[in-house]
Amino acid sequence: MKFLTAAEMREVDRLTTERYAVPSLQLMENAGGRVVEFLAARFPDLPRRRIVVLCGRGNNGGDGFVVARRLRDCDANATVILVDDPEAVRGDAAVNLKRWRDMGGELRVARLAAEWEVAKGILPRADLVVDAMLGTGLRGPAEGMYRRAIEDLNRRGSISIVVAVDIPSGLSSDTGVISGEAVSADFTVTFTAPKFGQVMFPASERVGLLVVRSIGSPRQLIEEVGKGTLRWLEPGEFASLRLRRKPNSNKGNFGHALIVAGSRGKSGAAVLTAWAALRVGVGLVTVATPDVVQPVVAIPVPEVMTEPMLSTDAGTISMRSLEYGHFADLRKGKSAMGLGPGLSTHQETQSFIRSVVEDSALPIILDADGLNAFSGRSDTFKRRQASTLTLTPHPGEMARLIGGIIEDVQTRRLEVAQRAAADWDAFVVLKGHQTVVAAPDGRAWINSTGNPGMATGGTGDVLTGMLAGLAAQFGAQHWEVALGFGVYLHGLAGDIAAAELGEAPLMATDLIRAIPRAYAQVVSEIGSE
Numbered sequence: 327m328k329f330l331t332a333a334e335m336r337e338v339d340r341l342t343t344e345r346y347a348v349p350s351l352q353l354m355e356n357a358g359g360r361v362v363e364f365l366a367a368r369f370p371d372l373p374r375r376r377i378v379v380l381c382g383r384g385n386n387g388g389d390g391f392v393v394a395r396r397l398r399d400c401d402a403n404a405t406v407i408l409v410d411d412p413e414a415v416r417g418d419a420a421v422n423l424k425r426w427r428d429m430g431g432e433l434r435v436a437r438l439a440a441e442w443e444v445a446k447g448i449l450p451r452a453d454l455v456v457d458a459m460l461g462t463g464l465r466g467p468a469e470g471m472y473r474r475a476i477e478d479l480n481r482r483g484s485i486s487i488v489v490a491v492d493i494p495s496g497l498s499s500d501t502g503v504i505s506g507e508a509v510s511a512d513f514t515v516t517f518t519a520p521k522f523g524q525v526m527f528p529a530s531e532r533v534g535l536l537v538v539r540s541i542g543s544p545r546q547l548i549e550e551v552g553k554g555t556l557r558w559l560e561p562g563e564f565a566s567l568r569l570r571r572k573p574n575s576n577k578g579n580f581g582h583a584l585i586v587a588g589s590r591g592k593s594g595a596a597v598l599t600a601w602a603a604l605r606v607g608v609g610l611v612t613v614a615t616p617d618v619v620q621p622v623v624a625i626p627v628p629e630v631m632t633e634p635m636l637s638t639d640a641g642t643i644s645m646r647s648l649e650y651g652h653f654a655d656l657r658k659g660k661s662a663m664g665l666g667p668g669l670s671t672h673q674e675t676q677s678f679i680r681s682v683v684e685d686s687a688l689p690i691i692l693d694a695d696g697l698n699a700f701s702g703r704s705d706t707f708k709r710r711q712a713s714t715l716t717l718t719p720h721p722g723e724m725a726r727l728i729g730g731i732i733e734d735v736q737t738r739r740l741e742v743a744q745r746a747a748a749d750w751d752a753f754v755v756l757k758g759h760q761t762v763v764a765a766p767d768g769r770a771w772i773n774s775t776g777n778p779g780m781a782t783g784g785t786g787d788v789l790t791g792m793l794a795g796l797a798a799q800f801g802a803q804h805w806e807v808a809l810g811f812g813v814y815l816h817g818l819a820g821d822i823a824a825a826e827l828g829e830a831p832l833m834a835t836d837l838i839r840a841i842p843r844a845y846a847q848v849v850s851e852i853g854s855e
Contacts, residue, residue, distance in 0.1 A: 327538075327545065327560060328552030329772075330519045332462045332499045337551050338518060342543040351418045353541050354385065358392025358422075360539035361456070361491055361515045365393075366400050368513070369454065377404040378452040380475060381423075382459040382495070383411070388419030389491045390458025391426045398429075405432045405452075407445045409459055409475045442471055446478050449486070455479065457509045458491040462499035462521060467506025472496075476507040490514040493524060494532045502526025510534075517541045519548050520558045525760055525772050527737045536760075538774065555769045556740070561851040563771070564811045567800060569849050580609035581661035581798030585791065586682070588615035588668045589675070590641025593622045595668025595694070595787045598834055600630045602791030603664065605841040606815065608798045614656060616643050642675040653682065661801070662689045664794030666696025667787040680706070689714040689797055689805070693790040694723075701726040707750040714802050715752040716809060718790060724756055744770055753809060755793075757786065761813050763806075771810050775817025779824040784834030789816045792841070811848075819844040 330338065342348050366372055379394045381387035387408070394404040406426060408415075412435060415423050427433060436442035449455065457479070459472055468476055476496050479488065488511045493499050496508030499521035512534040516524065518541060524533050538558060545562060557563065583603045588596030593615070600613045604627065615623045617634035618641045624632045633656055635647040647653050657663070665682060669675050679699040683690060690712050697719050700706065704727045707715065719727060721735045728735075728746060735742050736758070743756040743764035756762040761773040792815065796808040819840040824832050826840075 327519050327548050327558050327562060329522050329525075329554055329556045329558060330548065330552050331522060331554075334551045334553070335462060335499070335518065335521065338543050338547050341547055341551070346542075346544065348542045351421060354388050354418045354422065355392055356541035357389045357492070357517050358396055360517065360541060361389070361393045361489070362396040362400060364513070364515050364537055364539070365397070365454070365489065372397075373401040375402065375454045376452045377402060377454045377456065378448055379404045379406045379456040380459050380479070381406055381408050382472065383408075383414040383416070383419065384461060384463065385417070385419055386458050386461030386491055386495075387415065388417075388422045389461075390456060391419065391422035393456055393458065393491065394431055395422070395426055395429065404456070405434065405448055407434045407436055407448070409436050409442070409471050411435075411437045436471060436475070439471070439474065442474060446475070449478065449482060452486050455482070455486050455488045456491060457488055457495050457511060460495035461492050464496070464498060468496040468508070469506075473507050476509050480507070480510050487512045490533070492516050493521065497523055497529045497532060499523045502529040504529055504532070508532050513537065515539055518543045519552070520772070522554070522556065525740070527739070530760070536774070557769070557771045559763070559771050559773045559775075559810050559814045561848050564807055564814070564848065565852050566807055567804060567811060569845075569852065577609035580607060581795075581801070582610040582612065582659060583608045583794045583798040584657065584660040584663045584688070585611060585613045585794060586615075586643075586663060586665045586669070587613065587787070588619050588623055589643070589670040589672075590616065590618055592668030592670065593619040594784065596623045597626045598784050598787040598838070599664055599667045599791035599794070601627045602788040602838050602841070603795030603798075604629055605838055606792045606795040606799075606812070606845070608795035611795070612656070612660070614643075614653070616641055638672055638674050640670070640672050642670045642672040643678050645674050645678050645681070647678065648681060657686060657688055660688055661798035662691065662794050664691045664693070664790045666693040667790055669695040671695055671698050683707075683710050683712070683715070685711055687711045687713070689802060691716050691718065691790055691793045691797060693718045693786060697723045697727060702729065704728065704746075704750060707752055714805055715750070716755060716793065716797075717746075717750070717752055718755040718757060718786070718793065720757045720786065740764075740770060740772075744768060753806065755809065755813060757789070761817070763810055763813055765806055773813050773817055775814055776820050777817075777824050777829055779829030779832035780817070780820040780837065782832060782834065785820070785837055788834050788837055789813070792816055815841065815844050815848060818847065
C-alpha cells in the first residue's frame with residue numbers, strides 16, 4: 327500500500343465517511359480497538375500490567391480514551407492522564423472522554439505544571455504506557471505541558487514499554503525531522519496506511535516497531551488519494567502473483583535457479599542459499615560451487631543438484647571455470663541466478679564474479695562476495711548483459727559500493743537506495759531494519775516484517791536464495807513484485823521463528839524451516855482480502 331501524508335490521511339478519512347457512510351466516531355472506535363487488539367496479542371499478561379494512557383485534547387487523545395475503555399474488554403485496567411484542560415476536548419474526542427468518565431474510569435487532569443507533577447507520579451510504577459497525546463495533525467514542535475510530558479516520559483528508563491497511537495507524540499508525519507521533543511516509543515500502531523515521517527531518519531528511531539492496522543477505509547481510497555511512489559510491503563502488494571498452483575503443475579512450470587556460492591570453509595553459505603530457494607517453491611536448483619567443497623554441499627539438501635567448478639589453491643572458484651564454455655553451458659536452461667554467498671574475496675574469484683555479471687544474460691541476484699567484487703567499481707554495473715540485476719547489500723556493503731560510510735547510509739537509507747538504483751539501472755535491496763527495495767525508475771518499497779534476531783550469520787544467504795527462487799519462478803514480468811514478496815516473506819519467516827524460539831537464539835536454519843508457515847500465512851491473507 328502507499329504511504330500517505332497527513333493531508334492525504336485526512337482526505338481518506340473524509341471520503342470514508344462521505345462515500346461509505348462510516349461515521350468519524352466509528353473510525354475513532356475502530357482505531358482504539360485496533361490498538362487494544364495489538365496490546366492483547368503482544369502482551370498475553372495484559373490484565374496483570376499497570377497501564378497508563380496519556381491523552382491529549384485532539385483526536386489522538388480520543389483514540390486514547392477508546393483504548394482505555396476497550397482495555398476493560400480484556401480484563402485490563404488503565405489510568406488516564408489528560409495533559410490538557412477537559413473543556414478543550416471537542417468533537418468525537420469529547421464523546422469518548424465522557425464515555426470513559428461515565429463508566430467510572432480513572433482520569434487525572436494535568437493542565438498546569440503543578441498538576442502534572444502530581445499526575446506523573448504514577449509513571450514510574452507503570453510497565454505499559456500508551457502515548458495518545460499528539461497525532462499526525464501536529465504542526466511544529468510540541469509545546470507547553472505536552473513538551474514537559476514527553477520529556478518526563480522519555481526519562482522512564484527501560485522499565486516501562488511505550489506504545490504510541492498512530493505516531494509518537496511530537497513527530498511530524500510528513501518528514502523525518504524532529505523539531506522539538508518527541509516520544510521514543512517501543513511500538514507504534516498507525517492506522518489505514520503508514521506515514522512518510524514514520525520511516526524517515528531520525529524520526530524512524532522514535533517509532534520502534536511500526537504496525538499498520540485497518541480501521542475501515544477501503545484500500546482503493548488509499549490508492550486514489552496517495553500521490554507518492556513509496557509503498558509499504560504487505561500481503562496486498564503480492565496479489566498479482568499466482569501463489570496457489572494448478573492441479574496439472576509440474577516442476578518445469580516453476581523455473582530453475584542457478585546458485586553460484588561457497589568456498590572452502592564457507593560451504594554452508596551455498597547450502598543455505600540453495601535450501602532457501604527450494605523452500606519458496608522453485609522447480610529446480612543447481613548449485614555451482616568449487617570442486618573441493620562440492621561433495622559437502624551436495625549432502626545436506628538432497629533435492630539440490632550440484633556442479634563442481636574448477637578451484638584455486640585456496641578452494642575458491644577459479645577463472646578457469648569460464649574456459650571452454652563450461653560456465654556458459656551451465657547457464658543454459660536456467661531462469662535466474664543467485665551469485666555471491668560464501669565465494670570469498672580471493673582475487674581470482676572476484677574476477678570470475680565480475681566476468682559472470684558482465685557476460686550473463688540471466689537475471690541475477692548479487693549478494694555478499696558478489697557485491698564485494700564491485701567495491702569501487704559500481705560504475706561498471708551498467709555494462710552488464712543481464713537486463714535485470716538486483717543487488718542486496720547490507721549497510722556496510724552499500725557503503726563500500728558507493729565509497730561512503732555506514733553512518734551516512736543508515737541516516738539516508740531510502741535516498742541512498744533510490745539513487746543507487748537509478749545510477750546502476752538495477753534494483754537495490756538495502757537490508758536492515760525496514761529493508762528498502764528501490765527500483766531504477768524511482769519507485770520504492772519499505773518492508774514491514776523482520777526482527778533483531780535476524781542479525782545473525784546466514785540470514786542474508788537465505789534471502790539471496792529466496793529471491794533467486796522467486797525470480798526463477800515468476801520471471802522478469804513479475805520481477806519487482808517477486809522481490810517484494812521475497813523480502814516480506816523472509817522477514818515474516820524470521821518473525822514466526824522468533825516468536826517460537828526467541829530473538830537471540832534465532833539461526834538462519836530456523837528461518838528456513840519457518841518459510842512454509844510464512845508462505846501459508848501470506849496466501850491466506852491475500853485470499854481473505
